[in-house]
Each structure stands twice: as structure tokens, then as C-alpha cells.
Amino acid sequence: MTEKKEMLLIEKTQWEAIVSKVRDLTLKVSILKDKCVAQPQYYNNKEMCKVLGVEERLIQKYREQGLLAYSKIGDKYWYSQQDVLDFLEKTRHPAF
Known part of the structure; x- marks a missing residue:
């Protein structure tokens, strides 16, 4: 046709x-x-608190435990989008 x-x-x-x-x-x-x-987007501590919805002390705890990768320049901490995604993947608990 x-x-x-x-x-x-x-x-x-x-x-x-x-x-x-x-x-x-x-x-x-x-x-x-x-x-x-x-x-790439980078976040400082204050922005990370907003992104993750947690207090700054908890962000520090995640760094100290090696859960959250970061860069440090002087006394400032910086977190890339990839750092955040890696952190979320490491701490992810699948549904059961």
C-alpha cells in the first residue's frame, strides 16, 4: 500500500x-x-546544611568519619556535587 x-x-x-x-x-x-x-557546583558548610537538611555539627561528623569527601582551603570546607552524590549513595538504604 x-x-x-x-x-x-x-x-x-x-x-x-x-x-x-x-x-x-x-x-x-x-x-x-x-x-x-x-x-561543577561547589557548596560551603552552610549550603551543605541546607542541601542535606542537617546541622553543621553533623556535616563535621560525616567528614571526620570519612563518609563525606571534601576539599579544604584555609579554614573553609568545600563539597562538590559529586561528593554529595557519592555520600548519598554510600549512605543509601534500599527499600525492602
């Missing part, structure tokens, strides 16, 4: 404008994708 195909005629200038807009959108999506992937 043959499908019925429809054709649409548009002017060359209209076609070129559509192609140009698609190229622009493709470039913008590529730039946004690179920004999202290339810039």
Missing part, C-alpha cells in the same frame, strides 16, 4: 531563513550544554 505524500513549496529565502534559525538554535543548545557540563 502506498502512502500519500504531500509537498510544500516555499520560497528559497524563507527556506534559508528557517535553516539559519535552526543553526542558531543548535549552536545555542551546544553552548548551554557545555556550560552545564563544564562547571
